[in-house]
Amino acid sequence: MTKKTAYTWTAALSAALLLTVTLSSSVLAFGDVSGEQAAPILDLKERGVVSGVDQDRFVPQGKTTYAEGVAMLVKGLNLNTDNMKFIKAPEASDYFTNVPNDAWYADSFIKAHLNGVPLPKDVNPAGTLTREAFANLLVHAVETKGNFPLIKMYIAFADESEITPELGGAVQRLVLYKFATVGEDSKFYPKRELTRGEAAVWLHNAIRFLENHQGQPEPAPVPQEEVQVTVEKVNDSVNRVVLSRGQKPTSGYGIEITGIRFEGEGRAVVTYKLSDPAPDSMNATVITEPKAETYISSQYKPAAEPQAQ
Numbered sequence: 001m002t003k004k005t006a007y008t009w010t011a012a013l014s015a016a017l018l019l020t021v022t023l024s025s026s027v028l029a030f031g032d033v034s035g036e037q038a039a040p041i042l043d044l045k046e047r048g049v050v051s052g053v054d055q056d057r058f059v060p061q062g063k064t065t066y067a068e069g070v071a072m073l074v075k076g077l078n079l080n081t082d083n084m085k086f087i088k089a090p091e092a093s094d095y096f097t098n099v100p101n102d103a104w105y106a107d108s109f110i111k112a113h114l115n116g117v118p119l120p121k122d123v124n125p126a127g128t129l130t131r132e133a134f135a136n137l138l139v140h141a142v143e144t145k146g147n148f149p150l151i152k153m154y155i156a157f158a159d160e161s162e163i164t165p166e167l168g169g170a171v172q173r174l175v176l177y178k179f180a181t182v183g184e185d186s187k188f189y190p191k192r193e194l195t196r197g198e199a200a201v202w203l204h205n206a207i208r209f210l211e212n213h214q215g216q217p218e219p220a221p222v223p224q225e226e227v228q229v230t231v232e233k234v235n236d237s238v239n240r241v242v243l244s245r246g247q248k249p250t251s252g253y254g255i256e257i258t259g260i261r262f263e264g265e266g267r268a269v270v271t272y273k274l275s276d277p278a279p280d281s282m283n284a285t286v287i288t289e290p291k292a293e294t295y296i297s298s299q300y301k302p303a304a305e306p307q308a309q
């Protein structure tokens with residue numbers, strides 16, 4: 001074989017391999033998905049979590065129904081009833097008034113409910129999810145998998161007044177977990193209908209979040225010590241929250257705020273950790289009152305709890 005023939009054969013083989021890879025990718029991909037949504041949606045398709053309206057189209061700008069959203073959550077987060085025992089097989093009508101027992105999504109609604117996902121009894125499966133409603137379902141579904149740390153930050157959305165108060169904590173956690181991002185306008189658009197593309201990206205980020213936390217040990221309980229919570233008004237929108245350990249005999253005692261967890265019903269849980277003087281440390285023998293402070297929206301009622309170790 002001459003060098004020219006060998007070169008031609010190698011080039012042809014490379015082109016064939018490239019064509020094969022390209023065709024394989026195009027078969028897996030959707031023709032109407034591009035940009036930042038492309039990789040997450042393709043990954044969810046490969047995992048069997050989502051499918052298109054046909055072989056070539058995902059319709060990322062289409063609206064997401066409760067039936068579609070709940071089915072995605074159950075598949076993507078593997079919400080199951082494997083370790084639950086029942087006197088009789090559960091049916092959708094046991095928990096919901098508008099979910100037919102023979103509907104294709106009935107099993108997903110059952111599993112979501114039994115895993116603590118907060119679906120209303122009268123939920124309409126054909127109804128369209130809003131961004132804040134899906135945020136609430138997704139965050140609660142993820143948190144059934146364990147307790148996860150949150151950075152110490154309060155996100156002030158420009159359209160915060162439009163967020164349903166009992167869903168505000170879930171919206172905060174959705175962004176703090178980095179399942180979703182907020183644009184330069186600082187708006188969340190809570191009442192806007194959720195698109196299929198948004199639902200897929202948020203779910204994909206949640207799945208990756210859980211995968212990154214797999215195998216981590218369960219946090220150990222922390223000894224309790226009474227910590228006083230004081231709330232001081234800064235303005236009509238913001239309160240200053242002060243945690244105090246009370247009086248201590250030396251300057252070696254401390255308290256540090258480690259995070260804020262926003263929950264339903266307007267509750268903000270401020271987590272903290274305590275530090276005591278080491279046995280061989282030199283500290284001023286003077287009565288002190290260790291304190292730590294943070295700021296939260298006046299819409300929330302603060303509470304304090306120690307950070308799990």
